[in-house]
Amino acid sequence: xxxxxxxxxxxxxxLCTRGSESESDEDCCxxxxxxxxxxxxxxxxxxxxxxxxxxxxxxxxxxKNHPINLIKERIVSYFYKKFVGRTGNPVFSVYDNLDPIVxxxxxxxxxxxxxxxxxxxxxxxxxxxxKYMLRAHTTAHQSDLISSGxxxxxxxxxxxxxxxxxxxxxxxxxxxxxxxxxxxxxxxxEEWDLKVFEKRPDKRTDxxxxxxxxxxxxxxxxxxxxxxxxxxxxxxxxxxxYRWVEAYFPFTHPSWELEIKHKGEWLELLGCGxxxxxxxxxxxxxxxxxxxFGLGLERVAMRVYDIPDIRLFWSTDRAFLQQFAVDDPFTxxxxxxxxxxxxxxxxxxxxxxxxxxxxxxxxxxxxxxVGGDMIEEVSLVDQFVHPKKRLTSHCYRITYRHMxxxxxxxxxxxxxxxxxxxxxxxxxxxxRMT
Ligand code: DAH
Numbered sequence: 001x002x003x004x005x006x007x008x009x010x011x012x013x014x015l016c017t018r019g020s021e022s023e024s025d026e027d028c029c030x031x032x033x034x035x036x037x038x039x040x041x042x043x044x045x046x047x048x049x050x051x052x053x054x055x056x057x058x059x060x061x062x063x064k065n066h067p068i069n070l071i072k073e074r075i076v077s078y079f080y081k082k083f084v085g086r087t088g089n090p091v092f093s094v095y096d097n098l099d100p101i102v103x104x105x106x107x108x109x110x111x112x113x114x115x116x117x118x119x120x121x122x123x124x125x126x127x128x129x130x131k132y133m134l135r136a137h138t139t140a141h142q143s144d145l146i147s148s149g150x151x152x153x154x155x156x157x158x159x160x161x162x163x164x165x166x167x168x169x170x171x172x173x174x175x176x177x178x179x180x181x182x183x184x185x186x187x188x189x190e191e192w193d194l195k196v197f198e199k200r201p202d203k204r205t206d207x208x209x210x211x212x213x214x215x216x217x218x219x220x221x222x223x224x225x226x227x228x229x230x231x232x233x234x235x236x237x238x239x240x241x242y243r244w245v246e247a248y249f250p251f252t253h254p255s256w257e258l259e260i261k262h263k264g265e266w267l268e269l270l271g272c273g274x275x276x277x278x279x280x281x282x283x284x285x286x287x288x289x290x291x292x293f294g295l296g297l298e299r300v301a302m303r304v305y306d307i308p309d310i311r312l313f314w315s316t317d318r319a320f321l322q323q324f325a326v327d328d329p330f331t332x333x334x335x336x337x338x339x340x341x342x343x344x345x346x347x348x349x350x351x352x353x354x355x356x357x358x359x360x361x362x363x364x365x366x367x368x369x370v371g372g373d374m375i376e377e378v379s380l381v382d383q384f385v386h387p388k389k390r391l392t393s394h395c396y397r398i399t400y401r402h403m404x405x406x407x408x409x410x411x412x413x414x415x416x417x418x419x420x421x422x423x424x425x426x427x428x429x430x431x432r433m434t
Contacts, residue, residue, distance in 0.1 A: 061297065142279070253276060255273030341405060349431070350394060
């Protein structure tokens with residue numbers, strides 16, 4: 001199923017490289033002032049294809065024996081076994097091939113994300129134009145799948161976000177979302193005499209939405225929490241320590257996050273909650289109440305397999321991939337570093353343009369785009385305001401390290417200089433000589 005009535009990615013690029021033959025409003029190729037798929041370089045679609053988008057067709061979650069695929073298989077297998085129909089058939093269906101180009105409506109509006117929500121900022125997401133973007137979460141497909149008549153489904157796919165650069169963040173990562181909708185009849189046996197919906201919408205409280213009864217929310221959140229606790233045990237082992245934390249998402253109420261203890265520290269594993277009734281009703285399932293959750297696959301895979309750096313998932317090195325060549329996704333594998341190559345650290349300092357809207361994510365984006373997987377981390381190590389000039393200076397420390405070879409000083413310098421040049425050109429900063 002397509003996520004929108006639009007062209008797929010290949011067609012998108014054919015169109016773009018051919019020029020603008022079909023300039024309709026529907027066209028994802030029509031750039032406008034919202035376009036920012038890496039502000040760092042691509043002025044043409046051809047260049048665009050060569051950076052972020054060249055990784056889009058790799059679909060790590062569909063690549064057999066890839067660690068992201070193995071985690072996906074573990075989750076799918078858990079849901080297939082846990083929820084079965086009359087004849088033992090799985091009730092959940094899996095959508096792992098939906099187009100990552102979605103409308104801003106699918107990504108935000110259909111999910112009641114407020115107009116001024118931070119996630120809508122240009123510095124946080126990748127926009128093709130003001131109407132189309134690369135999905136920032138797999139939640140973007142929930143409402144369409146409900147509209148198409150589904151009640152129980154998993155959505156798995158690549159998602160795109162502009163973020164910090166370090167060992168756990170990468171502009172493309174993978175998520176799994178799930179939705180389970182139930183009717184009055186499915187939730188409460190006749191004789192219990194309990195209702196899912198209030199006769200007339202009641203007050204919305206911290207514990208529930210106006211339309212739902214206290215009983216329905218209680219039983220549904222119990223189902224949701226036990227399902228997810230068991231999922232955490234399936235992924236991390238029966239002894240995993242977990243805790244529930246109250247949370248906020250525009251598309252669920254009440255909402256929670258599940259945290260697990262990993263190596264002595266609490267780690268947020270997933271977000272979930274009771275779906276906003278307005279979303280469910282608008283998608284044509286107003287007679288149902290639902291729960292939903294979303295989790296990041298890299299975050300799970302890094303812990304389950306002891307993978308120390310998120311860039312490794314993009315490695316095509318056999319020495320990496322072969323470690324995951326197992327038939328059963330539940331096989332215990334611990335990643336053994338093939339070899340660790342030395343780091344090379346270079347600082348860059350610049351004055352930020354006085355009247356611009358400089359965002360750190362724009363700079364991170366440039367670093368990742370120019371340096372690719374040579375970049376291990378970027379951190380702001382110093383900032384100050386010049387008392388007379390009234391200009392702000394930022395100094396970033398860039399750690400270079402390749403996962404598969406030793407970098408030479410010359411190649412690191414070339415990339416470092418190029419980062420400075422691009423930042424000057426695109427962001428209007430002035431690089432300071434140190
Ligand atoms: N989309 C959220 C995120 O990316 C995660 C999430 C939270 C998904 C709650 C859900 C949900 O479906 O119900 O952070």
